[in-house]
Amino acid sequence: MVVGAGLAGVRSVEALRARGYQGSITLIGEEPHRPYDRPPLSKAVLLGESDSTKVESDLDAMNVTLRTGVAAKGLRDGVLETTEGEIPYDGLVLATGAVPVRLRGEGDQHVLRTIDDALALRALFAPGVRLAVVGAGWIGAEVATAARRAGCEVVVVEAGDSPLSVALGPEAGRYTAPWYAEAGIDLRLGERVASVDPGGLTLAGGGTLEADVVLAGVGVRPSVDWLTGSEIAVEDGVVADEHLATSLPGVVAVGDCAAWWSRRFATRLRVEHWDTALNAPEVAAATLLGENAVYDPVPYFWSEQFRHMVQYAGYHVGARLVRRGDPERDATWTLCWLTDDDRLAALLTVDRPRDLVQGRRIVESGQRLDVRRVTDSSVALRDCTVT
CATH class of the missing domain: 3.50.50.60 (FAD/NAD(P)-binding domain)
Structure with missing residues (x-):
């Protein structure tokens, strides 16, 4: 069973089927709509370029029962409580997202x-x-x-x-x-x-x-109030390990509601980005099916604002900021956050997609950088690594 019919929920269903799970799957969503994508809401939809952001996924072909307009109300081992009564489960994906403040x-x-x-x-x-x-x-x-x-x-x-x-x-x-x-x-x-x-x-x-x-527009909070009193650990989201497993057997958490442990950054993260909802379900599905998969991405996010493409990758808390180019004069620029030993922890790019692609790979690899070369925006980021 999957609770939450957003992108994370749909991708969880797809991942389970792709890994060969043949049992019944029920997808529950609180909204009356079929699953849709959220990032275009503040972009294409508000700009009048689109009226729908429906996720292209054939749930019928995957033999998935979609129940819209159904909200989760509580959880105990093996039973999900909903506005339409109790539903037993063998495995459960929590993908309830977040709600605006x-x-x-x-x-x-x-x-x-x-x-x-x-x-x-x-x-x-x-x-x-x-x-x-x-x-x-x-x-x-x-x-x-x-x-x-x-x-x-x-x-x-x-x-x-x-x-x-x-x-x-x-x-x-x-x-x-x-x-x-x-x-x-x-x-x-x-x-x-x-x-x-x-x-x-x-x-x-x-x-x-x-x-x-x-x-x-002052932020969101994880949609976990319905879990109050349930036998599952919650702390700024549903607490999950690096496999996305929660404290309740047979239950995993993905997307905006999941507070998962990152081996890479040695901290617990809750990332409210599309990329997380897209990719975390692969690990969650593997975990439910007994595989030993680990979720340890470099978080990624983008925003289109004021005719600029702004992209971010990594986790910058505790790192020092280094400018790449001059944001006060240059039309395009990048900000890099470096650790004490000059490894790239995160970067923010403005209209510099090549920096983003190369920088994300450097964060993943954990390579050290030559700080002097990093500040020179004419030098490709991949050429700033120290071998």
């Missing part, structure tokens, strides 16, 4: 997580509409990009000292701040929101901000 207040606020969210938000975009985006993270930047192209008057309110400060740190995030002004967006840094009220926002520092539409 909402702001305090009585005013209307939008979030962006589902296809319905995206279509409802897009319908409000029009020239002159005043949009307040709370949070200058990945989602906030992409929504602001789409809204501005539609002619909205956009204000982005960010509690940190720079965009992407939570994801990348203030030093790295500040290099993206000029993009907002160039797009005609009012970026307000160091400003906290007290509440969402009818007609706009009340700011923690005093004053109000008038808005016709408010988007809360």
